[in-house]
Amino acid sequence: MREISVDQVKVGDIVAEPVYDDKNQRFLPRGIKLNSALISRLKNRGVLRLAIEGENPDDLVVNAAELLAELEHRFEDLVEDAVMMRIKEIARCHLIPGAEPVAEIVVSEAGTGIGEEMVESPSASDQADLRERVENATNLPSLPDVVFHINEMVDDPVTSSRQVGAEIARDQVLSAKVLKLVNSGLYGFSRSITTISHAVTMLGFDAVKSLVLGSSVLDLMSGAIPGLWEHSQACARTCGLIANHLEMSDPEEIATIGLLHDLGKVVLHKSLEAEYRQVFLRVKKADMLFYKAEEDRRVLGAGINHGTIGGWLLAKWTLPEKLVEPIMYHHNFHPDLKYGERTALVQLADVLCRAEAFGNGGDRKIPRLQAQILETLEMDMDDVEKIMGQMHESLRDIPRVKPGLE
Structure with a gap:
């Protein structure tokens, strides 16, 4: 199952979860195969996103690789902070199914790493x-x-x-x-x-x-x-x-x-x-x-x-x-x-x-x-x-x- 915007929906896609319109009224049940008329009605009823059955494995691999690269970039200035590195490692394991932490990370006694300095108050x-x-x-x-x-x-x-x-x-x-x-x-x-x-x-x-x-x-x-x-x-x-x-x-x-x-x-x-x-x-x-x-x-x-x-x-x-x-x-x-x-x-x-x-x-x-x-x-x-x-x-x-x- 994957969630996509209504603009990405194609004829033949199968609805994976019930769809509700912008008035919170149930519009389509699970399992319906979409045709051009239903897609048009989705847009007219104010539906923005919906869940569709199936996944594209190639897309998932690319997305996972990009997210892992971004994870490294996001944390690159925090390598000296034990708490933030532990958070990064947990997130990495969630992006790689079945992954285990590469190493035990020692956390400071207070459990707060180095911490961000408090900023001065605005004038x-x-x-x-x-x-x-x-x-x-x-x-x-x-x-x-x-x-x-x-x-x-x-x-x-x-x-x-x-x-x-x-x-x-x-x-x-x-x-x-x-x-x-x-x-x-x-x-x-x-x-x-x-x-x-x-x-x-x-x-x-x-x-x-x-x-x-x-x-x-x-x-x-x-x-x-x-x-x-x-x-x-x-x-x-x-x-x-x-x-x-x-x-x-x-x-x-x-x-x-x-x-x-x-x-x-x-x-x-x-x-x-x-x-x-x-x-x-x-x-x-x-x-x-x-x-x-x-x-x-x-x-x-x-x-x-x-x-x-x-x-x-x-x-x-x-x-x-x-x-x-x-x-x-x-x-x-x-x-x-x-x-x-x-x-x-x-x-x-x-x-x-x-x-x-x-x-x-x-x-x-x-x-x-x-x-x-x-x-x-x-x-x-x-x-x-x-x-x-x-x-x-x-x-x-x-x-x-x-x-x-x-």
């Missing part, structure tokens, strides 16, 4: 000027009116999930987007969620609110950086895996943080075009990390990156601090953050998704796991290996891609 003037531009951007989707009503309702302790669901359901397009995300595999529900009120009950007010807020912006992710949407989905689901492994409360809410963690890249692409162009050129020319290019004093400024930008926008949209802070600081972790555990979790999920090549974060490098991340989460490398094994098994529907900017 007040740099931050104020840039934040004003982000908050006043006119080419981002406007905040749906329903959000203002939801804010009032969520603050009322007597509000029920049915009432919140009814408010969201007033906007049919928005409802369809929320249900599509809820049933996308993001939260790992075993049965389909068919109503907004059910979604609110399962996810909680804040998680659904963040989905509502981000749904219109998420449509822009693929247009900003090819593969960013897939990376965001993978990060969300990995956040959920880690949260469940640690038996944290609200794993669905934490998964939603992962879904929106790179929202700032979309804002940068759409509303700060000159700065995005500078980031693009630096990433391509110097083969550097996307967020490091952003933090150049000649671009966004010291300590300011897409996490900061995404956090500003979400704060303006009145998301609670427990969702905003992990997004804002997922590249600049500090142990004394109010929501340090969640922030550490998002950074770990991001690093693991990049190591496993799920989607595209916009560069060909991988961030070094910052010092104290694993210590904050009370995890060791055995825990990390278990999580990566779960990712390898449960994220098969998300393509592994060659990263970078085009």
Whole structure:
């Protein structure tokens, strides 16, 4: 079985998994052989990707070879970091079926390798000027009116999930987007969620609110950086895996943080075009990390990156601090953050998704796991290996891609 875009479908292909349209209605069952009429209807019904039976062995070999070469390139600056080398070795074994680790890698006692240095905080003037531009951007989707009503309702302790669901359901397009995300595999529900009120009950007010807020912006992710949407989905689901492994409360809410963690890249692409162009050129020319290019004093400024930008926008949209802070600081972790555990979790999920090549974060490098991340989460490398094994098994529907900017 392989997942392909609807534009790659050919007459005679056989559907491997049930197909749902953009309104989350089941459109085609498993086992149907596609003809030209069905392919046309797939496109008309808003289907973007679907699973098709069969694989091309030659393509898989080439793809595996390319991914292994990219893996070497991605980690080439991290050879002195025991933790990152262990992560690389686990990912390598997932790309080569049946492979075993080539050697035992000794991990430092703290289990955190060398760790990324904490960056200095952005200057007040740099931050104020840039934040004003982000908050006043006119080419981002406007905040749906329903959000203002939801804010009032969520603050009322007597509000029920049915009432919140009814408010969201007033906007049919928005409802369809929320249900599509809820049933996308993001939260790992075993049965389909068919109503907004059910979604609110399962996810909680804040998680659904963040989905509502981000749904219109998420449509822009693929247009900003090819593969960013897939990376965001993978990060969300990995956040959920880690949260469940640690038996944290609200794993669905934490998964939603992962879904929106790179929202700032979309804002940068759409509303700060000159700065995005500078980031693009630096990433391509110097083969550097996307967020490091952003933090150049000649671009966004010291300590300011897409996490900061995404956090500003979400704060303006009145998301609670427990969702905003992990997004804002997922590249600049500090142990004394109010929501340090969640922030550490998002950074770990991001690093693991990049190591496993799920989607595209916009560069060909991988961030070094910052010092104290694993210590904050009370995890060791055995825990990390278990999580990566779960990712390898449960994220098969998300393509592994060659990263970078085009």
